[in-house]
Amino acid sequence: MKLLIAIIQDEDAAKLVTSLMSEGYGVTKLATTGGFLRAGNTTLLIGVDDCKLDGAMSVIEKVCHSRKQMTSAPSQMPAGITNYTPYPIEVVVGGATVFVLNVEQLKKL
Ligand code: 2BA
Numbered sequence: 001m002k003l004l005i006a007i008i009q010d011e012d013a014a015k016l017v018t019s020l021m022s023e024g025y026g027v028t029k030l031a032t033t034g035g036f037l038r039a040g041n042t043t044l045l046i047g048v049d050d051c052k053l054d055g056a057m058s059v060i061e062k063v064c065h066s067r068k069q070m071t072s073a074p075s076q077m078p079a080g081i082t083n084y085t086p087y088p089i090e091v092v093v094g095g096a097t098v099f100v101l102n103v104e105q106l107k108k109l
Helices: 010-022 050-063
Strands: 002-008 026-033 040-048 067-071 089-093 096-102
Touching: 002 010, 002 050, 010 026, 010 040, 010 050, 040 050, 050 096
Parallel strands: none
Antiparallel strands: 002 040, 002 096, 026 040, 067 089
16 A cells, blocks of 8 residues: 655645545645745645555646746745845746655554
8 A cells, every 4th residue: 555645736636635536535635835935735645555556646647737936935045144135936836746655554443
C-alpha cells in the first residue's frame, strides 16, 4: 500500500476530492500553507493499494492545473537587510506536488 501526500492549489481541491471519491479512493483533506508564497494551498492524504497507484495519479494529473502567480513574498528578503523593497516575480505553481510513501500497515480500530 502507498500513501500519497498531494499538495495542490485550493482552486482544484473540490473537484479533485469529488473525482477521487467517485472512483473509490479514500481521501483526507488538510488546509495547508506554502512556505514560499505564504499562501493557502490544500494537501490531500490518499491511501491506495499498490495496484491503484497509477489510477490515482492519473486522476490528480487530469484535474490539477499549473497556474502563473505574481508574488513579492517576504521569504525572498535577504537575511539581515531591513530596508529591502521586494519586487514582484512570476512563479509557476505546479498542478500538484505528490509524495509517494510506502505504508507498512493500515489499521482501522
Ligand atoms: P509554495 O512553497 O508556496 O511555492 C509555490 C511556488 O513558488 C512553487 O510551486 C514554485 O514554483 C515557487 N517556488 C517555491 N520555492 C521557490 C524558491 N525558493 N525560489 C523561486 N520559486 C520558488 P510548486 O513547486 O508547484 O509548489 C507548490 C507548493 O507545493 C509549494 O507552495 C509547497 O507548499 C509545496 N511543495 C513544493 N515542493 C515541496 C517540497 N519539496 N516539500 C514540501 N512541500 C513542497
